[in-house]
Amino acid sequence: MARPKIRALLIDISGTLMLGSAPTQRAVQALATLRRHGFPFRFCSNTSQESTSVLQKRMVEAGFDMQGGDSQELWTSLNAVQRHIQRRGLKRPYFLLSDAAKDECISAGLYDPSVRYDAVIVGFAPALMDYSHLNTAFRILVGEEDSQKGMGSEDPGTIPLIALHKARYIESSGHGHVLGPGPFVAALERATDREAEVLGKPSRGFFETVIESLESDREGRIAVIGDDVETDLGGGAIELCLWRILVKTGKYRGGDESREGVIGPDEVYESFAEFVDSLGLDCGSV
CATH class of the missing domain: 3.40.50.1000 (HAD superfamily/HAD-like)
Structure with a gap:
């Protein structure tokens, strides 16, 4: 199936943008390309071993350009738990x-x-x-x-x-x-x-909350990219008909996308940077 027009991107962090405290190959430059062209995106993380603020600091130290203040770019499962505790x-x-x-x-x-x-x-x-x-x-x-x-x-x-x-x-x-x-x-x-x-990925509620924060009026589909075909790209990502992109970094192992019982992704790339390259933003296309 040919890729539809992508209007926004939900980006996994661990294994996709970063391996430990180091960025994946050319990930810093690729994210800068998205930001330079005003391409809408959100970070989506299931982090539960460190706080959201520590994760954001670690990303900055790795070289990523992160918006501070009241930015709604970074969404984590801990955010979801906090909201759930308050709501209930x-x-x-x-x-x-x-x-x-x-x-x-x-x-x-x-x-x-x-x-x-x-x-x-x-x-x-x-x-x-x-x-x-x-x-x-x-x-x-x-x-x-x-x-x-x-x-x-x-x-x-x-x-x-x-x-x-x-x-x-x-x-x-x-x-x-x-x-x-x-x-x-x-x-x-x-x-x-x-x-x-x-409450975190891949629940439908988590993805819906993140998508609601996007202020994109562009036409097309929302895409999600990650290194885990089930946790990043399963469940709610399938139910909401997101365009699902698997990268071969982080926890990915050969054949993950074709395991029995797994609904395969729409696209597979070697890395986050390679996918961003494929968008052709610097060539004037999406």
Whole structure:
């Protein structure tokens, strides 16, 4: 299928723009090309081990031109969790998150340690993925945790299991693939017989929120680019008919796009920079 006219681009960060703290090949220059031509884009990250501000600082240090202030360019799963906590009025979630990620999620000032746990929120936090912490999460979800006893008769089935994302594995700089939060979320789902609410990619709600922030009146399709055909390009990206571009950097491994059960991308490129080159912006076309 021939590529449609692209009116805006949703860009994954880890593995697509950056590998650890270093940019992928020519990614800094490619992003500068998009900005120079006024091509609308948003950064979309499932980061859950570091705060959004730390991620933005790391991108600046890598050489990327980032807008500061009230810019809505950078969207993360932590942003989504913070909004979700405020919207649902959650007072005391049980966090399986790093301290930095947890602090960002509760920065709205709603957290009250004197009340019972009212949610379980899971992200990428390797130090917390042990039996003790997972068992506490399980006991909260089924109403057996000590803090819940004698504090009302709320049905434990109403306590939500919330996942920032369900990636089975992620790319660790210098170490290749490492286990992601997905298998731990799946264990809690199986043990409690409920399905987690996913707030980051590839949930439809996450993509819709980001798309609403775009002020593009250009004609054409919105595209999404990433290195994970499922977490970056699956789910809501398919439901919303986004043009899906897979890059062969980061966690990509040969044949990912043709694995059984995977809906293949619309295009595959060696890198983010190669895709931007294909837009022909410096030649006066899109």
